[in-house]
Amino acid sequence: MKVETKYFGTVEVKEKETVHFEQGLPGFESYHAFVLLPVDEAGLYYALQSCEDKKVSLIVTSPYLFQKTYEFEIGDGAQLELEIEKPKDVAVYSVVTLREPFHESTLNLQAPILVNVHNGKAKQVILAEENYQTRCPLVQGKGGEQHARP
Amino acid sequence: MLVLNRKAGESIRIGDEIELKIVSVEGGQVKLGIEAPKHVEIHRQEVYAAIQEENEEATMFSETLLDLLKSSKKD
Numbered sequence: 001m002k003v004e005t006k007y008f009g010t011v012e013v014k015e016k017e018t019v020h021f022e023q024g025l026p027g028f029e030s031y032h033a034f035v036l037l038p039v040d041e042a043g044l045y046y047a048l049q050s051c052e053d054k055k056v057s058l059i060v061t062s063p064y065l066f067q068k069t070y071e072f073e074i075g076d077g078a079q080l081e082l083e084i085e086k087p088k089d090v091a092v093y094s095v096v097t098l099r100e101p102f103h104e105s106t107l108n109l110q111a112p113i114l115v116n117v118h119n120g121k122a123k124q125v126i127l128a129e130e131n132y133q134t135r136c137p138l139v140q141g142k143g144g145e146q147h148a149r150p
Numbered sequence: 151m152l153v154l155n156r157k158a159g160e161s162i163r164i165g166d167e168i169e170l171k172i173v174s175v176e177g178g179q180v181k182l183g184i185e186a187p188k189h190v191e192i193h194r195q196e197v198y199a200a201i202q203e204e205n206e207e208a209t210m211f212s213e214t215l216l217d218l219l220k221s222s223k224k225d
Contacts, residue, residue, distance in 0.1 A: 007216060027202035040222040058208045059219065076188035097204060098211035102218055108208070111201045126193050126201055134204045 003035055005049045006057040011037065018051060019115050019122040022081065026111070026124060028056055034122070036060070036093075036115075045096065048113070060093035063109055066138065070109065078125050082116040091115045095124075096138060106135040 003013045013035045024031050033051040044065060050056035063070045074084060084090055093113040098105045109132035115122040154162060161171040168190065171183040184192055 007213070025205055026198060027205035039216065040220050042222055044222050045219045056209055058205060059211075059216075075191075077191055080189050095205060095208045097208040098215040098219070100212065100215065102215060105215075108201070108204050110197075111204070124201070124205075126191075126197060128193075134200055 001051075003049065003051045004054040005037065005047070006054050007039075007047060008037055008049075011035075013051070016120065019048075019120045021122050021124070023123065025058075025113075026126075031056055046093070048093070048095075059096040059098060060113060061096055061107070063092060063094040063107065063112060066094075066107055066140070067109065067136070070132070072112065072127050072129065072132070074114065075125065075128075078114060078123050082114060082121040082123055083119060084114075084116055089116050089118055091117050097135070103137075103139045105138040107138050108134045109136045110134045 001013055001015060002010050004010050017035060019034050019036060021032050021034060023029065028050070031050045031052050034048050035051055036046040037049055039045040039047055039059065045059055045061050048058045048060045074090070078084070082090075091114070093115070095108040095111070095113065096105060097108065110130070111124050111126050111134065113122060113124045156162065156172045158172050158174050161169050163169050167187050169185040171185070173181040173183045175181075186192060
């Protein structure tokens with residue numbers, strides 16, 4: 001099927017490549033079908049593009065590239081909803097909020113996006129523990145370890 | 151909106167599965183106990199609103215920033 005995108009023109013997507021948010025995303029509750037499109041060659045960033053509205057496109061990335069110790073428990077509700085049986089079933093993404101200047105960009109670690117890689121069912125969960133913030137700096141410090149690039 | 155008066159220790163039942171208990175009322179703060187099935191998600195409203203706002207903000211950025219990301223390389 002053809003999907004009109006915000007940044008990549010019209011792309012051809014196979015049905016099985018779409019991810020389905022039964023309840024939408026907070027703020028975008030009425031959109032359910034999305035597709036993950038690679039942004040960079042290294043495959044660090046993806047655009048989570050709505051198949052229903054080309055204007056709705058969020059940048060996501062793997063939180064583990066930025067926080068090696070990131071961990072949380074997946075609640076029973078999400079496990080049931082996404083039909084998750086084992087940890088390997090799940091891909092985890094965090095929403096990136098790009099800001100100007102770039103080093104003010106942040107990562108939402110409090111609300112990871114879970115995707116069951118087998119059936120494409122997805123959900124943005126809100127972690128009850130408050131150890132992870134919605135606005136974790138994407139670029140850690142200066143001159144130190146820097147995965148965000150540039 | 152349905153408005154009910156309840157005292158500490160009293161409960162409200164929502165449907166068959168959810169019980170909301172007033173644990174205590176002190177100095178303008180109500181402590182609630184919520185008994186609900188595990189698949190029912192319960193969040194503080196302001197946390198949900200913050201995530202909504204963050205997602206909305208995340209869709210708005212200039213293409214210049216996206217171009218910066220496109221040149222990202224793995225370490």
